[in-house]
Amino acid sequence: MNEHVMADDQTAAAGSAKAPVLYLNGVQRRYQQGESELSILRGAELGCWLGQSIALIAPSGAGKSTLLHIAGLLEHPDAGEVFVDGKPTASLSDAERTAIRRVEMGFVYQAHHLLPEFSAVENVMLPQMIRGLSRAEARKRASELLSYLGLKARLEHRPAELSGGEQQRVAIARAVANAPRILLADEPTGNLDPHTADHVFETLRQLVSASGLAAIIATHNLELARRMDRRVTIREGVVIELE
Numbered sequence: 008m009n010e011h012v013m014a015d016d017q018t019a020a021a022g023s024a025k026a027p028v029l030y031l032n033g034v035q036r037r038y039q040q041g042e043s044e045l046s047i048l049r050g051a052e053l054g055c056w057l058g059q060s061i062a063l064i065a066p067s068g069a070g071k072s073t074l075l076h077i078a079g080l081l082e083h084p085d086a087g088e089v090f091v092d093g094k095p096t097a098s099l100s101d102a103e104r105t106a107i108r109r110v111e112m113g114f115v116y117q118a119h120h121l122l123p124e125f126s127a128v129e130n131v132m133l134p135q136m137i138r139g140l141s142r143a144e145a146r147k148r149a150s151e152l153l154s155y156l157g158l159k160a161r162l163e164h165r166p167a168e169l170s171g172g173e174q175q176r177v178a179i180a181r182a183v184a185n186a187p188r189i190l191l192a193d194e195p196t197g198n199l200d201p202h203t204a205d206h207v208f209e210t211l212r213q214l215v216s217a218s219g220l221a222a223i224i225a226t227h228n229l230e231l232a233r234r235m236d237r238r239v240t241i242r243e244g245v246v247i248e249l250e
């Protein structure tokens with residue numbers, strides 16, 4: 008790893024654990040656009056520690072989603088490395104990367120992507136059952152998590168019967184159902200009105216704090232971003248720390 012960048016990131020972590028659970032080192036990503044090449048990331052560096060929330064603030068097209076996809080092992084960088092719990096991932100097979108995502112990571116998107124034919128509690132049960140939990144244990148954990156997020160009275164409601172804020176809280180519960188160590192969220196409140204967005208964001212922030220997750224959350228909302236531990240942006244393909 009780049010020792011200078013690591014030292015800078017450790018200073019920003021303000022007393023967190025010695026090594027980041029997620030570390031992007033010199034990440035580059037380019038896309039072919041016709042006959043020209045579009046360079047989105049040009050040596051991006053970012054470390055995230057357990058118990059720390061990072062707001063990723065950047066205009067559309069700057070590379071926020073690309074950075075999150077690479078951090079979440081959904082996309083390969085053209086150069087550089089992604090370390091998860093100190094272990095490099097670039098040379099891993101798709102199956103090995105999927106296994107890491109399943110255990111270590113949770114994802115929340117702007118659209119909730121809940122399965123419409125299942126209730127709220129069933130949507131949160133599914134990832135746990137896929138991982139091997141019994142139906143009874145998955146239901147118990149899903150019910151507890153949804154209740155913590157203020158949805159105790161909505162467990163058996165299907166997504167169409169829930170408000171936008173409630174749907175997104177179910178999506179958050181699903182993302183953390185398997186107790187991941189890393190949470191990646193791409194504009195999780197982007198489809199919500201300001202009041203609902205504020206409530207959902209605060210719920211998410213409290214969940215990150217209570218569970219000790221490492222979280223990177225892309226958002227356009229500067230007011231919400233100010234409540235997080237760190238704020239970063241992407242400028243000319245590199246990650247810049249904000250005050």
